[in-house]
Amino acid sequence: MSDGRTPIPGPSPSKGEGNFEALRARAGLQRWTFYFAIGLWLAVFAGLKLLVRPPMPASVLTIYMVLTTLAILIFVAANEARFRHFLAPLKAVFEGRVPRTLQVLVLTAMPALLAWGTYLRTAPSFDAPFEPRVVHPEPPASFPFHGKRIAVAGLQNPLRTGGPELEKRIAEGKTIYYQNCFFCHGDALGGDGHFARAFTPIPANFRDVGTISMLQESFVFWRVATGGPGLPKGATPWNSAMPMWQNFLSEEEIWKAILYIYAGSGSTPRTWDEEVKNDKQ
Amino acid sequence: MTSNDLRWLAALLLLAWGPVQGAVPAGVRMEPVKAVPVAADLKQGKALYERYCNQCHGNEGKGDGPAADFVYPRPRDFTLALYKVRTTLSGQIPTDHDLFKVISAGLPGTSMPAWKKYISESDRWQLVHYVKTFDSLGIFKDEPAKEQVAVSEAPKVTPELIAKGKEVYRAKKCWQCHGQYGRGDGTSAEGLKDDWRFPIRPVNFTKGWRYRAGDRVEDIFRTFTTGFNGTPMPSFVDAIPSAEDRWALAAFVKSLTRPPKNGQxxxxxxxxxxxxxxxxxxxxxxxxxxxxxxxxxxxxxxxxxxxxxxxxxxxxxxxxxxxxxxxxxxxxxxxxxxxxxxxxxxxxxxxxxxxxxxxxxxxxxxxxxxxxxxxxxxxxxxxxxxxxxxxxxxxxxxxxxxxxxxxxxxxxxxxxxxxxxxxxxxxxxxxxxxxxxxxxxxxxxxxxxxxxxxxxxxxxxxxxxEPETPLTVYLWPMGLGFVALGGEFWLLRRLRRRRNEEVKP
Missing domain, CATH: 2.60.40.1190 (Immunoglobulin-like)
Structure with missing residues (x-):
């Protein structure tokens, strides 16, 4: 393999490459640049594909892999010696300085890989159509509730007062929660009740900082009272399995249940005071 | 029958059982129970229980919390110390580690979740200690379990072992309750009741995700050995004394399970x-x-x-x-x-x-x-x-x-x-x-x-x-592949020519 190869000059130690490069070149590692580059590319691909959970969309993966490819190419091309080492194995194959079988293997593998990649693109996909979903859609100005209209703006939990009364109401809310909500939202309010896997989208996890703790109680009341059918157009109302709880619970019971889901999950509702504070900052 | 009557009955049974206890059936190996790593703090246990458990199991552990009527199977009534999933012999109380395991990993096919995701290990031990205090017969206090069934490693599952297990299944009449194909449709399946007189159905063996004690071959074997206290599922150590036969049966039952295949x-x-x-x-x-x-x-x-x-x-x-x-x-x-x-x-x-x-x-x-x-x-x-x-x-x-x-x-x-x-x-x-x-x-x-x-x-x-695949799906990759191949040959020829030119002068 080495016969006929043009001698490759070592790295120039003067130009900002530092001692490490020099050491590496001396150890002969640079000869393996091509394989390092391929290995690194594969490692990044495998990492993104296998370790990231939930799996990222294919388009995002493509962007990352394009960036990885560019980064590797730039790194390789930044140093002339390294670039030559990088090209050396390819050149050796094309110039016939490798065993015949290897040459044939590489020369057929490259078009085959390209063809396979193309097939993956053109092959029909039978994945379910992508359905964009707004997780916390904008609530309406007001909504119907037990024959009257309730305005969302300024709506506050009338039962959230201090003292021993609150503890009692939370306990009552707990009973309401476990007779109505826990089947889906879970025993530990983790969105993993015994019915949860039958529904898409999956029930909200109240322990997640992205759910009730970033919402005001008025929003939660609206979602509980009107359920899936009350969601505005554009939020795929036909998918949410959330019942219209005003059909089963009184206004007071809904507020009590809301007290419990905050207390039970150890979260606090977002309040207007906070909003005002944040605005001032 | 009220639950008070039941308690008396259980006490009587226990008395009758007393002399028999300690007699380990042949073919069952016992091992000492492991020590409990966390000392009891009942005050803390009570607080944890009232936060995480009372909604189903009730404040007094009778299995009558506000959610009890809304779930099937019903939550466990702790007052009788009757537990299904154990590592102890039939009729005995579970070990502390058994209770710990159920709390931690939950019970498949029920609304009992795996609490290890939400409650720390030491808090789960406090719940074990507290749950034992509901035992109205005082068995946990007076006669705690000292030994548990040792389950050796499962033999290699082979078609022969499964066939042998199928024969045991037939001969020992498992099908009477669980059905010929294990779908819980046996001739005696209807009208079964548990010790609380609540209706109970034999498990459908094809649904591994509903096996209360787990669906590994070892778990199934252990269940044959221990039985499910309080239910019609007995221990089979006497009916099937040979451990080899019980392993075969476990392998057969496992072969009936089919993991769910979900999709959109x-x-x-x-x-x-x-x-x-x-x-x-x-x-x-x-x-x-x-x-x-x-x-x-x-x-x-x-x-x-x-x-x-x-x-x-x-x-x-x-x-x-x-x-x-x-x-x-x-x-x-x-x-x-x-x-x-x-x-x-x-x-x-x-x-x-x-x-x-x-x-x-x-x-x-x-x-x-x-x-x-x-x-x-x-x-x-x-x-x-x-x-x-x-x-x-x-x-x-x-x-x-x-x-x-x-x-x-x-x-x-x-x-x-x-x-x-x-x-x-x-x-x-x-x-x-x-x-x-x-x-x-x-x-x-x-x-x-x-x-x-x-x-x-x-x-x-x-x-x-599924539409029939159009031809273009195959033509594009093939075309591109050939173009790439052509490019390679062009490059090869060019390089060769250049080399020849370099050599000539």
Whole structure:
């Protein structure tokens, strides 16, 4: 393999490459640049594909892999010696300085890989159509509730007062929660009740900082009272399995249940005071 | 029988059991119980219990919390110290580690979740200590378990071992309760009661995800050895003394399980010729299946919290004329709607019109703006067809071009529903290859009194008639591959020529 190869000059130690490069070149590692580059590319691909959970969309993966490819190419091309080492194995194959079988293997593998990649693109996909979903859609100005209209703006939990009364109401809310909500939202309010896997989208996890703790109680009341059918157009109302709880619970019971889901999950509702504070900052 | 009577009975049984206890059946190896790593702090245990457990198990541990009536099986009553999932011999109380394991990993097939995700290890030990205080007979205090059943490593599962287990299953009459194919449909399955006089059903062996004590071969073997206290499931150490036979039986039972295969899209493959009407035909066996999880209908009044079914399996096939869907589900009891019980039923829900965009009808029986086409098959009366625009606007219609064939065999229903691809009129979705059609399923078990809105439901999924692959799908990759190959040869020749030129002068 080495016969006929043009001698490759070592790295120039003067130009900002530092001692490490020099050491590496001396150890002969640079000869393996091509394989390092391929290995690194594969490692990044495998990492993104296998370790990231939930799996990222294919388009995002493509962007990352394009960036990885560019980064590797730039790194390789930044140093002339390294670039030559990088090209050396390819050149050796094309110039016939490798065993015949290897040459044939590489020369057929490259078009085959390209063809396979193309097939993956053109092959029909039978994945379910992508359905964009707004997780916390904008609530309406007001909504119907037990024959009257309730305005969302300024709506506050009338039962959230201090003292021993609150503890009692939370306990009552707990009973309401476990007779109505826990089947889906879970025993530990983790969105993993015994019915949860039958529904898409999956029930909200109240322990997640992205759910009730970033919402005001008025929003939660609206979602509980009107359920899936009350969601505005554009939020795929036909998918949410959330019942219209005003059909089963009184206004007071809904507020009590809301007290419990905050207390039970150890979260606090977002309040207007906070909003005002944040605005001032 | 009140729970007080029961307590006396249990005490009497315990007295009678006393002399027998300690006599370890032949072929069972015992090992000492491991030490408990956390000392009891009952005050803390009580606080934890009242935060995480009392909603089901009740403040006094009687299994009568506010949620108790809304779940099946019912939450455990701790006062009798009767526990199913243990590592101790039949009739004995569990070890502390047994209780710890159940709290940590939950009980499959019940509403008892795996608390290890939410409660720290030392807090879970406090719950073990506190739960033991509910024992009204004082057994945990006076005679704590000292030994547990040692389960050795499972033998290698071979077809011979499974065949041997099948023979044990037959000879020891496991089928009397669990059914010939393990679907929980045995001749004695009906009317079984637990020690609290609550109805109890033998487990369906095909549903590994419902095995209370776990579905590894070791878990199944341990259950044969320990039995489930308080239920009709006995220990089999006396009936099947040979551990080898019990391993074989465990391997056989394990071979009956099938992990669920879930997905969003039910794909119908195109076949040439007629679609067989026999659900056991080869074309159906070869068709790809999907399992769709079901939940109780708890959205519309009357709500149904304890559905009998948790899954329905579907397959689909089409030819140049029609589409057929095979629905498959296990039911331990066959109900045609006689003897005061409603009939078993299944329903397939499709949108009543072509879907534009991603807007679908409401997932339970549609809504005012988007109706659904509803095909319901009843074990007694066969097919009925409806158009629904909400649960309160269900209108019967002629079955028209829809036909159904169904039957019950070996604890399992198989129903084939079919319709021509082209819609015959209004209120019907078209079936076109490549087009996604929303589909949902409803299921009723008449034996459990399920009818009307008392049913198990699924969300919307998609049905897709797999289009035949166009030729271009293969032409593009091949063309590009050849272009690349050509480029390589061009490069090869160029390099060779250059080298020759370099050599010549």
């Amino acid at each position: 899209v039910l794909k119908a493959r195109r076949i040439a010729g007629e679609i067989p009407g026999d659900p056991y035909a080869r074309a159906w066996e070869e068709a790809e299946y999907l399992d769709f999880p079901l939940a109780g209908q708890i959205i519309l009044d009357p709500r149904w919290f304890k559905p009998a079914h948790d899954v329905i399996t579907a397959r689909a096939i089409y030819n140049d004329r029609e589409l057929a869907i095979l629905l498959e589900w296990d039911d331990g009891t066959y109900n045609k709607g006689e003897g005061g019980k409603p009939a078993d039923q299944v329903a397939l829900q499709l949108p009543a019109a072509k879907i534009t965009g991603d807007e679908k009808p409401y997932f339970v029986l549609g809504d005012r703006r988007h109706g659904v086409d509803y095909w319901r098959w009843n074990a007694g009366q066969g097919l009925a067809r409806f158009t629904a625009a909400g649960h309160d606007r269900v209108t019967p219609r002629e079955a028209g071009n829809v036909t159904a064939q169904g039957g019950y065999k070996d604890g399992q229903y198989r129903v084939i529903l079919r319709r021509p691809l082209t819609p015959s009129g209004d209120n019907e979705a078209a079936f076109e290859p490549g087009r996604f059609v929303p589909v949902a399923f409803h299921l009723w078990d008449g034996h459990q009194g399920e009818e009307g809105l008392k049913m198990a439901i699924s969300s919307w999924y998609y049905l897709l008639l």
